[in-house]
Amino acid sequence: MAPTPESRAGDTAGSAGARTPGARAAGTRAAGSRRPARPRGEGQWAVGHREPLNANEQFKKDDDGLNVRRRIETIYAHTGFDSIDGNDLRGRMRWWGLYTQRKPGIDGGKTGVLEPHELDDKYFMLRVRIDGGALNVAQLRAVAEVSRTYARGTADITDRQNIQLHWVRIEDVPAIWEKLEAVGLSTTEACGDTPRVILGSPVAGIAEDEIIDGTPAIEEITRRYIGNPEFSNLPRKFKSAVSGSPLHDVVHEINDISFVGVVHPEHGPGFDLWVGGGLSTNPRLAERLGVWVPLQDVPEVWAGVIGIFRDYGYRRLRNRARLKFLMADWGPERFRQVLQDEYLHRELVDGPAPAEPDARWRDHLGVHRQKDGRYYVGAATRVGRTNADLLAKVADLAEAHGSDRIRTTVEQNLLVLDIPENRVDSLVAGLAELGLHAKPSPFRRGTMACTGIEFCKLAIVETKGRGGDLIDELERRLPDFDEPVTINLNGCPNACARIQVADIGLKGQLVMDADGNQVEGFQVHLGGALGLSAGFGRKVRGLKVTASELPDYVERLLRRYREERKDGERFAE
Numbered sequence: 001m002a003p004t005p006e007s008r009a010g011d012t013a014g015s016a017g018a019r020t021p022g023a024r025a026a027g028t029r030a031a032g033s034r035r036p037a038r039p040r041g042e043g044q045w046a047v048g049h050r051e052p053l054n055a056n057e058q059f060k061k062d063d064d065g066l067n068v069r070r071r072i073e074t075i076y077a078h079t080g081f082d083s084i085d086g087n088d089l090r091g092r093m094r095w096w097g098l099y100t101q102r103k104p105g106i107d108g109g110k111t112g113v114l115e116p117h118e119l120d121d122k123y124f125m126l127r128v129r130i131d132g133g134a135l136n137v138a139q140l141r142a143v144a145e146v147s148r149t150y151a152r153g154t155a156d157i158t159d160r161q162n163i164q165l166h167w168v169r170i171e172d173v174p175a176i177w178e179k180l181e182a183v184g185l186s187t188t189e190a191c192g193d194t195p196r197v198i199l200g201s202p203v204a205g206i207a208e209d210e211i212i213d214g215t216p217a218i219e220e221i222t223r224r225y226i227g228n229p230e231f232s233n234l235p236r237k238f239k240s241a242v243s244g245s246p247l248h249d250v251v252h253e254i255n256d257i258s259f260v261g262v263v264h265p266e267h268g269p270g271f272d273l274w275v276g277g278g279l280s281t282n283p284r285l286a287e288r289l290g291v292w293v294p295l296q297d298v299p300e301v302w303a304g305v306i307g308i309f310r311d312y313g314y315r316r317l318r319n320r321a322r323l324k325f326l327m328a329d330w331g332p333e334r335f336r337q338v339l340q341d342e343y344l345h346r347e348l349v350d351g352p353a354p355a356e357p358d359a360r361w362r363d364h365l366g367v368h369r370q371k372d373g374r375y376y377v378g379a380a381t382r383v384g385r386t387n388a389d390l391l392a393k394v395a396d397l398a399e400a401h402g403s404d405r406i407r408t409t410v411e412q413n414l415l416v417l418d419i420p421e422n423r424v425d426s427l428v429a430g431l432a433e434l435g436l437h438a439k440p441s442p443f444r445r446g447t448m449a450c451t452g453i454e455f456c457k458l459a460i461v462e463t464k465g466r467g468g469d470l471i472d473e474l475e476r477r478l479p480d481f482d483e484p485v486t487i488n489l490n491g492c493p494n495a496c497a498r499i500q501v502a503d504i505g506l507k508g509q510l511v512m513d514a515d516g517n518q519v520e521g522f523q524v525h526l527g528g529a530l531g532l533s534a535g536f537g538r539k540v541r542g543l544k545v546t547a548s549e550l551p552d553y554v555e556r557l558l559r560r561y562r563e564e565r566k567d568g569e570r571f572a573e
């Protein structure tokens, strides 16, 4: 239940306002010389700021994003792209996983210069949400079929366990929904200022070392709250994760909310609650609230935290609207107090912190025994790029080996679960024939790339092709390198491929080549990490590489690391 205005935790607008340029300027004026500027507030609903302060808030107030579905089905699918209302096209469509994609051939120099409509292709990217990364064979086949029929065979596995299709026409969207929903998949709130896909351990319920299976909580949150107007107008996106794996396999440090498996000394297995993480241009690691949450309470606590975000989140400026900014101002103690007092109306139990995993990779690749005696096989894609045929063949392979469960991972890879021991080698060989490797090189295993300029309107550089080429080059040049290393490529200053927490983070931008020409390249960030030593990579001042110099640069870096590192020292150290 939402709190009443009188019972609110207090307006942060005073403190937040003190940080605004206007308020700072007011503070420096001579006393009495002028009336102090009135803090503008941050647009928090909970303290009465209900009037939209920017165009995004306005279109959300005008009509809930979820309502666009009806217009797509009854109007736009029949009248075509050019008939779509502007606020629907670049705003509300996202509530159903649809983004306009970039017109081919527009180079990175035009990004941010051209008007959004000049960058628009008349096709869409469509994101299929895969909560917990959980797919069965029928679902994977349905995605493959939709991809083949309506998306020119495109299908990228994202680092949030989704699958993204491209080249989708508005005319085909209702038929796509019909096919996906027939097998229990959806695109509901896959994008937009909404609760996005809920990350989950890809080995939930099967791993021998599991602390607790978070699947029931993910299913219950999805059932109760996804597509529910109660949380369909948030200040910005809200990213969630639930995992009971001791490997910490859902990047809990950088979600808005994460439930991380722990064992309470008195109460047993449950979850440690983390809030307020996020990357992008102002990265911030999530903080623990210091509470232990039993499995059955996860949906209620999740609703409390997202309720705080909806009610107290900053809505004035888009670039200050993520939950991390509220957490930065409140701190975990106040956040916990508001959660308990105003949303849960009870005290939460104090709980322990999770232990640091000792594994060198968190990604579940390779062959592993399940607790029921069968096996799962994790195989690496090439920077998440797959296609309709490949996904259909994975579905066939899984089925032929007795499995009905496939999982996507936050490293853009795939797992096939429930394989009898005597079928493992055959599955591994079959996946390898498809280019999916259970024993990949560290480069294939550790390299991720965002969508980049091929389809993304914010991109400045190409990423998927470069990421794949970099893997090939490094495999050829450093065949004996066997240390874990993560190399993440972004096409712009956003952080879709998590560059700040990679060993080698590559932020796409235009750079000067040796001849003074502006070309595609990358700003280099080094030494980012997740885990107990989590931290953001250092931007190496002045270190920018052109795209063509990238393989030489990374090769030099890795050779130096191998020569100079002390025993057991990780790249980030």
Ligand code: SF4
Pocket: 450, 451, 452, 453, 456, 457, 458, 459, 460, 490, 491, 492, 493, 494, 495, 496, 497
């Ligand atoms: Fe697009 Fe930038 Fe995100 Fe890459 S990081 S997908 S270029 S917004």
